[in-house]
Amino acid sequence: MRTKPLIRAGLAALALAFASGAALAESLKVGYLPVTGHAKFFVAKEQGFFKQEGLDVELVEFVNSADGLNAVVANKLDIGAFGTTAPLVHYSRGADLKIIGGIMGEDAAIIVKPENADKIRSVADLKGKKIATIRLATGDAVLRAALKDQKIDWKKDVEIFELKSPPAVLEAVKSGQVDAGVTWGPHDIRAERQGLKVVIRTGELQPGHPCCRLVVKSERLKEGDTWDRFLRAILKAEKFAAQNRKETIDAIQKYVKLDRDILEQGYYSPHLEQGTDPNVKGTQKFWTTMVSSEFIEGSRPLQPAFALDPYHRALQGLAKEQPNDPFWKQKLKAEQERNVL
CATH class of the missing domain: 3.40.190.10 (Periplasmic binding protein-like II)
Structure with missing residues (x-):
């Protein structure tokens, strides 16, 4: 007759233990x-x-x-x-x-429209171009350092537009508002599937x-x-x-x-x-x-x-x-x- 109360007490203690663990x-x-x-x-x-x-x-x-x-x-x-x-x-x-x-x-890349892929093959080719980036993104800083290495002043020799998100960068490139865009994965893959081209990867500019x-x-x-x-x-x-x-x-x-x-x-x-x-x-x-x-x-x-x-x-x-x-x-x-x- 005492078995059921004991089982109930055991279950109650187990429930309390689980509740205490969750609380902790x-x-x-x-x-x-x-x-x-x-x-x-x-x-x-x-x-x-x-x-x-x-x-x-x-x-x-x-x-x-x-x-x-x-x-x-x-x-x-x-x-x-x-x-x-x-x-x-x-x-x-x-x-x-x-x-x-x-x-x-x-895991970041520079993308362009297909008709520009032969014109922009390196960072040096970006001189005088409009470039979309994502504000304070890693790829943005890698690009600016690479421009400096090519003796290109990113404050004067290119126009950089800091956008809000990768989709905004893709749209700016597709619409022709900019000549190139810097985005991160997997939006580089999305860009390629939408007909854009990856021309440079940040891992090439600054390996690792x-x-x-x-x-x-x-x-x-x-x-x-x-x-x-x-x-x-x-x-x-x-x-x-x-x-x-x-x-x-x-x-x-x-x-x-x-x-x-x-x-x-x-x-x-x-x-x-x-x-x-x-x-x-x-x-x-x-x-x-x-x-x-x-x-x-x-x-x-x-x-x-x-x-x-x-x-x-x-x-x-x-x-x-x-x-x-x-x-x-x-x-x-x-x-x-x-x-x-």
Whole structure:
């Protein structure tokens, strides 16, 4: 006769335990761009990696890096990944930001109408041209540095129009309002399918350049192991995406409303670098090119912008859990090579 009350008591205790666990999950607002390069956010959410790390993550969409970084600076987001240009511009102006990791690298391209493809084959051919970019996008800064290398003054020798989003850039090129446009993946694929031509990729101009750094306000680093756990989830997502193509594209489709084949071609592209580490070396080089091209003043030293411990602890922990896994061995090697000034 006492069995049913005991069962009920056990179920009640189990329900309470689950409720307590849910209550203890730490809530985070994470800013992203609706692009294939941000797939690790989507995979970590849909595959439950954030939950495994005790995080209740709300993904907040932005159409460009400038707006997203403004939200981080204004404390409207806990963390975001918004290009390399946007965080470095804010940092150069005195913002108290820390780079703790990355989401992607490269993956931007210069597009033109097909009749202009033979006329614009190199950066030098852009002199005197009208160029559309996305405000504070990584590809924008790479282009300006490349123009400077060609002795082309981007302030005088070309006309640069900073637009709001990749679709706006595609439309400006298609309509003939500009001679060329700089966009990011997978909108380069969309451009080609709409009859435009990719003539230059930013990976050719600055091989291995970083994009979309994971950025937090400095004060947020004092909050225990939050960012260790966050980066563990992102690293798990990176590994999962490398090994599970169908499920990865399923996750991306929930956040990027484009055809599935475009998403697959975009994410598994040879032009998209997938590392989660801060890529200190690459970011330092990017900073140097921004300074030399007069995009920023660069009087502030860059080293204080990095907080490397969370990524190091996250990676070390995962590697110890699976010491023979070649994926983690490769990540450990990359950390040693890329994350030093």
